[in-house]
Amino acid sequence: MSEPVGRAVLIAGPTASGKSALALAVAEKFGGEIVNADSMQVYREMRVLTARPSLAEEARVPHHLYGVTGAASPLSAGRWAVLAAAAMREIAARGRLPVIVGGTGLYFRALVEGLAPIPQIPADIREAVRAEVAEAGPHAHALLAEADPVLAETIRPSDLQRIARGIEVFRATSRPLSAWQQEPAVPLVAGNFAKLVLAPEREWLRDRIDRRFDLMLEAGALEEAAAMAALRLDPSLPAMKALGLRPLIRHLAGEIPLEEAAEAGKRESRAYAKRQETWFRTQMISWNAIFAQDSESLNEKIFPFIDDLGLTRS
Numbered sequence: 001m002s003e004p005v006g007r008a009v010l011i012a013g014p015t016a017s018g019k020s021a022l023a024l025a026v027a028e029k030f031g032g033e034i035v036n037a038d039s040m041q042v043y044r045e046m047r048v049l050t051a052r053p054s055l056a057e058e059a060r061v062p063h064h065l066y067g068v069t070g071a072a073s074p075l076s077a078g079r080w081a082v083l084a085a086a087a088m089r090e091i092a093a094r095g096r097l098p099v100i101v102g103g104t105g106l107y108f109r110a111l112v113e114g115l116a117p118i119p120q121i122p123a124d125i126r127e128a129v130r131a132e133v134a135e136a137g138p139h140a141h142a143l144l145a146e147a148d149p150v151l152a153e154t155i156r157p158s159d160l161q162r163i164a165r166g167i168e169v170f171r172a173t174s175r176p177l178s179a180w181q182q183e184p185a186v187p188l189v190a191g192n193f194a195k196l197v198l199a200p201e202r203e204w205l206r207d208r209i210d211r212r213f214d215l216m217l218e219a220g221a222l223e224e225a226a227a228m229a230a231l232r233l234d235p236s237l238p239a240m241k242a243l244g245l246r247p248l249i250r251h252l253a254g255e256i257p258l259e260e261a262a263e264a265g266k267r268e269s270r271a272y273a274k275r276q277e278t279w280f281r282t283q284m285i286s287w288n289a290i291f292a293q294d295s296e297s298l299n300e301k302i303f304p305f306i307d308d309l310g311l312t313r314s
Contacts, residue, residue, distance in 0.1 A: 003192045006090045008098040010112070011307060012280060013198030014273040015103055015243065016208040020053055022198070022298050023101035024060060025308050029303060033062040033091045035084050037102025037111075040285070042068050042075045045228060048221045050242055051212065066092075071231060071239035074161070078118070081110035085188040105279040114185035123170045129168040133160050134234055143167055148176035160236035161264070168295060194306055195287040197280045198298070209269045213244060222258075225249050243269045249289065 009026055013019040023034050036042065040050040047054075052066055064087045069075050075083075084107070088098040100111070109115075133140040141157040144300035147170035155162045200208075213221075225248035233240055240246070244265025251261035265281040280287070288305070292298045 002138055005092045005098065007083075007092070007192045008088060008100060009110065009194045009196070010037075010287075011099065011101040011198070012105065012194050012284065013103060014200075014205060014276040014280070015051070015223075016212050016273065017103075017198040017200050017205060018208075018298065019101050019198050020051070020057075022302065023099050023151055024053070024057055025299055026302065026306065027061040027097070027099045030097050030306060031095075032097035032099040033064065033094075035091070035098055035100045036063070036065040036089050037080075037084065037100050037103075037107045039075070039104040039106055040079070040242050041066055041102070043071050043242075044069065045071050045231075046175070046239070046242055048216050048219050049224050049228075049245055051216065052208075062091075062130070071228065071237065072233055074238045077104075077106045078115050079111040080107050081115070081188050088189055103276055105276070105283055109283070111189060112187050112195075113239055114187040116181045116183045116185060118169060118180045119173055121168050125172045126168050128145070129171060130164050132162040133167065134236075140164070140167075144297065146180050146309060147171070150178035151176060157309050158236075160234075161238060195269075196282070196302065196305075197284055197289050199277070199280070199286045199289045199291050201291075202277075205273055206270055209273060210266045213266045213269060216244070217258075219264060222248055222252070226252055229253075245270055258300045 003179045009030075009032070011019050011023050011026070026032060027034050038050070040046065042065060043050065047067065053063060064084055065080070068083070084100065088100070100108075102108070136143060136144040137160075138157045139157070140160060140163050141152060144155065144163045144166045145152040148166045150201070151166045155166070159236075166177045169175075169180065173180070221244065225245055228245060230250060231251045247256065247261040247264035247268070250256050251258050253291070256264075276289070290298065290301055293302050
């Protein structure tokens with residue numbers, strides 16, 4: 001059952017679209033606190049690589065759910081939604097405006113539309129399945145096909161994270177994950193929400209992505225990549241798929257020059273932005289698309305919109 005949180009601003013958008021700066025401006029103007037909805041910015045080891053707000057920016061208004069887990073401990077959409085809903089209720093209880101911002105569409109869906117009510121998986125089952133899947137490698141897909149043939153049809157053999165999830169749910173509940181996913185979803189929060197999707201012009205976004213990656217390299221992205229490589233994590237973990245991380249690790253291993261790694265990171269980021277745009281366009285149809293693309297234009301469009309919705313009044 002969803003719990004009311006009153007008012008909130010939800011800001012989605014592709015990588016490098018300026019959504020974090022917009023969220024900060026909204027929070028400062030309307031007395032808000034920011035809640036992260038980016039699946040990579042939850043990892044504490046990668047501030048630069050995931051373009052998390054800087055320490056100075058985080059000091060301007062309270063920020064929540066940034067760097068809350070280690071790279072070895074993924075945060076599922078369902079678990080994030082529970083944490084985000086709790087943060088929103090706490091912010092609202094203080095008389096402040098929750099501002100939810102990020103680029104992970106599934107996180108937003110879990111929060112405002114809900115996910116299937118899958119029971120919590122016991123830690124011992126999860127650990128045993130993850131070890132078994134890691135040992136089996138690509139052959140783990142056959143294990144999933146035995147447990148949940150419907151789900152197996154939708155998952156690539158290389159996607160060990162989702163394969164493990166399907167197997168662990170079946171072993172813990174004796175019911176396929178695909179069956180659980182047919183259960184009615186219940187949103188975790190309800191209220192008067194301004195739902196905004198940034199949709200900047202594609203060439204402008206491509207240029208911003210490229211410039212930002214160069215700035216990230218200057219700010220220490222290579223050092224973060226070296227620290228991640230030193231952890232020797234399972235390459236199938238979500239954190240190891242951070243944009244630009246894998247090519248930078250290849251450079252550090254002496255496999256490719258830095259220029260090639262940087263170009264690969266930019267290419268990954270541009271491709272990801274395109275996938276995000278497709279998701280937002282097809283899965284968030286009812287959200288308000290904002291086509292302005294510089295900070296001043298965004299503020300001019302969005303501040304009056306928030307005022308008109310009455311979100312600044314409790």
